[in-house]
Amino acid sequence: xxxxxxxxxxxxxxxxxxxxxxxxxxxxxxxxxxxxxxxxxxxxxxxxxxxxxxxxxxxxxxxxxxxxxxxxxxxxxxxxxxxxxxxxxxxxxxxxxxxxx
Numbered sequence: 388x389x390x391x392x393x394x395x396x397x398x399x400x401x402x403x404x405x406x407x408x409x410x411x412x413x414x415x416x417x418x419x420x421x422x423x424x425x426x427x428x429x430x431x432x433x434x435x436x437x438x439x440x441x442x443x444x445x446x447x448x449x450x451x452x453x454x455x456x457x458x459x460x461x462x463x464x465x466x467x468x469x470x471x472x473x474x475x476x477x478x479x480x481x482x483x484x485x486x487x488x
Contacts, residue, residue, distance in 0.1 A: 400445035408433070411443045415451045422451070428469045430454050 398414065412419055425431050431450050433441035453475070454468040463471060 400448060402445065404445040404448075405434075405442040406448065408438065408441050408443070411448065411451065414448055415455060417451065417455065424465055425451060425454060425468075428465045430465065430469050430472060 406414065408419055408422060411422060422431070426433060431443060431447040433443055433447075435441040450472055453472060454465070457463040457468045457471055458465075
């Protein structure tokens with residue numbers, strides 16, 4: 388009988404995590420063009436004055452990955468992804484507020 392092993396790879400993100408455009412593309416397995424489109428739709432917002440100096444937070448990584456899943460699994464277009472992500476953020480905030488009451 389052969390032993391099977393399952394390897395799981397992950398990335399630890401925290402609030403201080405910052406990545407470049409190239410890092411974001413690599414982490415999310417997308418091209419820079421899609422990231423630019425997501426920026427135009429308001430899905431993510433880069434920090435920094437120019438493309439070469441852009442940095443993205445761990446929240447941006449999470450939003451890009453969620454948008455990709457919405458596109459792949461539900462065939463949602465980018466404007467729809469932006470709306471869904473905004474609604475998910477509002478829902479999370481309402482849940483947080485209700486827990487503190």
